[in-house]
Amino acid sequence: MALFHVQGVPIGYTAIMLAVIASMGGFIFGYDTGQISDILLMDDFLLRFAQCGTPGDVATCKFSTVREGLIVALLSIGTLIGALLGAPIADFLGRRRAMQIEALVFCVGVIVQIVTKSSWAQFAVGRLIAGLGVGALSAAVPMYQAETAPPQIRGAMTATYQLFITLGILVAYCISIGTRHASGGSSWRIVVGIGFIWPALLIVGIQFMPESPRWLAAHGHIAKAERAIAVTRGLPADAAASDYIIKREVEEIRASVEYERSVRKGWIDCFRPRHMILYRTLLGMTLQSLQQLTGANYFFYYGTTIFQSVGIADSFVTQIILGGVNFGCTFLGLWINNRFGRRKVLIIGASWQSFWLFVYAIAGTAKDPKTSKSIGDLMIVSTCLFILGFATTWGPCIWILIGETFPTATRAKQGALATASNWMWNFLLAFFTPFITRDIGFRYGFIFASCNLAAAVFVFFFLYESSGISLEMVDQMYNDPACKPWTSSTWAPEGYANRDELRQKIREEEAKKPLTAAHAEATQRTSTGSNGSFHDGEHISEKPLTH
Template sequence: MPDFIDRFGLFDESTGQTVLSSSRQSIITSLLSAGTFVGALAQAFTSDRFGRRGSILIWSGVFTVGVAVQTGTVRSIVQLTIGRFIAGLGVGALSAIVPLYNGETAPKALRGTLLVLYQLQIIVGLFLSYVLDLATHSIANSASWRVPVGLQLVWGLALLSGIFFLPESPRHLLGIGRTEKATRVVAELNSVPIDDALVIETVEELQFAINEENAGGKATWVECFSTRNAMWKRTANGMMLQFIQQLNGQNFYYYYGDTFFKSAGTDLSPYVIQVILGAVSVAGTIPALYLIETWGRRRSLLTGAIFQAICALIAGLVGHFTLAPTGTAQALLTQRNKSGGDTLIAFAVLHVTSFSIFWGPTPWVYLGESFPLRVRPKAIALGSATNWFWNFLLGFFAPRIAVDIGPLILLIFFGMLVFGYFYVYLCIPETKGLSLEEVDEMYRSGVKPWNSAGWTSHLIERMHEQEKRRAVDNVHDSDERAAAA
């Protein structure tokens, strides 16, 4: 945007114009990513100490402060980047806490759907931001960029105020010994009286599982990679899914797709291209609300890897062999270039659509439901931090690679998706329809991932057996006291 470049760019004496150099662009972009990485890790400390609800409150405040600092910037790139780093702290932390909170408060039959809904709301937010950029970019003053940046205050304040109307996670409350309050929350979340059988049974099951999890004492970061209860497998799976998600190509289209689309012969502006991709993402995420609980996690990831790999392969080869080099005059573009460009755009849209249905939401669902309570904030922090770390590397290195090899960069993403297919098949168990405590039991059972869809939990049976043994012991104690008397 011209006003933004005028305020935060550098004067180029050779051209007599103010330009936003690639180094400054990199600083402005990367400081947000650096903040998200730090925030994703830092929330693990606040989530345990202040609870999930209190932690959301804290980091929403941090995000809002960061946005205010950016919006108030006049010409200082230092203030702008510091504001982006502060806002990034909040974004990174909330990206870990919100799936954690949703996973711990949702019924198991709806947990996947609600976590996909979380992803859908993110995609809707991105789409609205693209529409807003399109609407304001032609304004001749600072409103062109202050309005999109400043409106983030609305969402920060909405989260800050709205969290006061939501309950604390019942699992966190039970974990810190506040059983009575946890019971009230379970009743509230299920819209039943506090003495309802559903509430009593749910609290007993949660308490039994939490007691088993906490038998080893206070959890540490090292435990996330320990062999105890297959924790290293779970942490590795959460981090690997986030790694594969970032490197399967869709973000490349978002960040640098306009360059390819221009070489494909399109006259659409980058703003319009962003709006189109955003609309496709919103439409693609809606079917995932249904598929996540019908197809399950494994099938969604495997299907998505196949579809996206095909799209990346075709788009990469067609783009390499048919498109004119970047910078070719419009008058020299041939029909061959145009048809190749149409093919590239079509498969780019299909790639983004497939990502939105499968690999966009599913890794976040899996991350939110794979860990026992004792290490859940820490393990989710590692997965979220992995996502932001590779997001940063993609944004930093992808344009440099694309300059050298052009559309063939899509073959790198093709290879990652092939790897992702085999990784999911060999390492990712099915968690559909299981409570968080049953997921923990499944991992401890050692079932092979390709056989996990048919696995059955025995958690409730063990709990009832323990209750029977306790009852028998009580009878024996009573008999012994009677005999002594």
């Protein structure tokens, strides 16, 4: 049974559930990211793994810069490797099986961390192993969501990955504050051990979701692909063979798969300049790198330590506030990115983030926040407002762009390269931040503020506006020599004056298309009443281009 209709086309509850369940992969990453900030300050963790001047006296225990950096950053090395392996694993095993196996790899990493008694290196290796699973999931999950969710809501469904990352961070903060005073190793082992729940939900839940129709079609299972689409539409499986909409989507998938087979590409093809392939590879890698250089993970990885240093009495509580702002504002980000496109959102977001990072850095540099409550409060407020900007713009928007910027033949590999660049910078920032803050303190904020300004300039000169048009048309736009990034917002295919005219024409054509009797009445009812709030232009036929 359909939950609602978009552009006259039914959307079933399974479409929503598959996005939510698959996004547990993002939750796993968010939880693992959020927990380490608080764990580093727990008494038992310090006594076991830090360097103590007086054995048994936690007041004399402190992590060396190298040790702290490795404990935090080795997760990112694992995610970098996992991201590169995620796409081929998902192609070989199928999207669902790949996610289940990758979740199990994460569980192995959790086990290694929990059984650690006194070796900080073992704990760090456990995070490395967990990172392999997280990185592979970061490649498989958005791919599965984009291929399985109905095209009319694809943008919003893919963005749930970022939403669940923020939720995972917030949940980790909340659990950590509840266990920090537990006796012995329970304080941090409970936090790490609860990490078993999230992959278990993914492993069990994804078993009841349909496999990617695109993967099924690529492996010759056309009938199963039809049934998978029917389920996401809220239709009976036995209606798949006769439903017009499903047959049309399957034919589009079949044509795309056949095209990919005829132009099968390798990794080297991602770096060929023809058809703007190299341009888009470098664009995706740079955007993912800039997402890290905004400075968000500076607060997520080391937030508790940072706010302890500004004199906050309970930095754990402050971290929860930041996590709540991050999670709550991501909902707003889903709407903003669908409503205002990509370029404008990223440029304004980077400018906003830069301003508040300058405030943060100036305040922390001008006066010692430990001796001035007003300065400490100003730094907390500026951090929250920075997080607000990130959660509504650079957080979700970059993941959406990775799914819609690349051409069909090289999309998986270009996406893997872009995601790997994210994890590489994630590692560099996580590892070197303790060294940098030791030497320049809160002036570190000036570096991130400058990076945000550079990001705004980069987006203006190099990113094309890809909202409101199909993936096929995105490819056409990048290959149109008359279109420039700063004019791309008004670009439309030949025969249309602008994108508004294009969208209106599509709505008119959609309303005229024959539907099954079960859908006819719903289409008539919603064709005038639906505002297409989830629509991101991706319902247009995505037949492959012939260059």
